[in-house]
Amino acid sequence: MRIAGWLDSLRRDFPECKLAAFADLSAGMVLASSADVPMPQERLDRLCATAAELLAGDSARRIAAVCAQPLDQWPAHAMAIDGDEIGLFLRSEHEASDALCCLVETAQGMEDFLISARQKLDAISAGQ
């Protein structure tokens, strides 16, 4: 399945997900996205930058160092809430530069969403 297909599938299963984007953290680019309304590239770039900072940037390194977590594997998940916008970010456990960036409208059912998003990201990283 194409990357966009996995992202569409995630959003079909979870209508509260307004945007799902697959990003390459090392390149700082969103490679594919699925959204209710097409999002400007500048917005996608900012989302990717947030993902890079939280998953692999200074803040991630600081938290990992202080909290004695292995930086090469951690964090696998990150979240940023500003006002009423909820950003969820997942880093692939197979390809460190692969990441999924999602904007969701509600935290209801977040546990199931993260499980499904992880499955989709694993499939994308595995080239399925």
Add this chain to the structure above:
Amino acid sequence: MPGNDPHHDAQVARLSARLAALRRPSAVVAKARRTLEAANPLAAIANEIDETLLPRCLNFKNDRGETMGLDVASGRVLSVAHMALQADAHDFGSLPGHAFFDADDPKCATLIRAMQVFCQDISELTVKATIVPEPQGFTNIGVSLQTLEQQVMALPPAGADPQERMARFWTASRGLVLAAVRCSGGEIAETTGAPTELDHLLALARDELAEADAEADAPGCRALAWGGGMESSVFYMVLGCANEIALIALPARNFGKLTRLWLAG
């Protein structure tokens, strides 16, 4: 004339029997605990209260094992019979045993907050109705649901005051965290939890406070979180609202609950 008219006497006898039956305590009391709709628990509790006309104690229980007993009659809450919540809120302890004289009772708002905490993020809600032992002891008229609803609407919006919002979250999150540090006005104000994780959070807190000086007027409320796998790892959250900051270490399984708690204000 009584005794002379058999039809009249029969009518009187039937009426007397009916009046006697009404005076007896109702034998139709739910013995078993009933399951209520947990998708909207506050509405389910309100419905139970509204439909309870005869004096009863409604004993509610959620899937956290928390309980709340309300003495109800004529669709009005007369008193709080008992309450056991995980949250160690500063003013909830004054509710058990409190009788609401009327709608102007200042503890109405406290009861609403307690009910909101009781209903927060639950997946199961049950109720069992028991007869109140001494119904003639009710001399207060209690508070109706309509009044409680008006009180809720009159409450300041959740999150309107950063300190209040943080205090509500801090109280409600007890039992869901491994460790937590609360900072207020640029200083560490309160800590709780396991020593190892607490040490991590204190180190982070000092960093956050040093950075916060440069963002003293950061508007709105914000939250950041980091974590490993969802199966068994520890997550870390940094929550901020004006100059109120909370740093939390929590089990991954509580990440969704705490996020919803924060968003609820």
